Amino acid sequence: MLSMELRNEIKNLIIETLALEEISASDIKDDEPLFNEGLGLDSIDALELGMALKRKYNLTLSSNKEENKKHFYSVNTLCELVRSNQNG
Helix, strand or coil: CCCHHHHHHHHHHHHHHCCCCCCCHHHCCCCCCCECCCCCECHHHHHHHHHHHHHHHCCCCCCCHHHHHHHCCCHHHHHHHHHHHHCC
């Protein structure tokens, strides 16, 4: 099970990185899509978020675009990525 602490950390990272001042962490659903119909992020947001995740969690992102799309789908999938990276 994913920790609430990590979920909230990632939600706050999204808000801070992308300057989404009009929303709070509680506005972002764990399994809601971050892009298009969900939170409405775009490819520039994805790049910024990717850089923030690399800095904060020392992540190495794949060069495989489809694989990254799966990881960046929702808060839950980002949590899984961070956890699997931390566990080696």
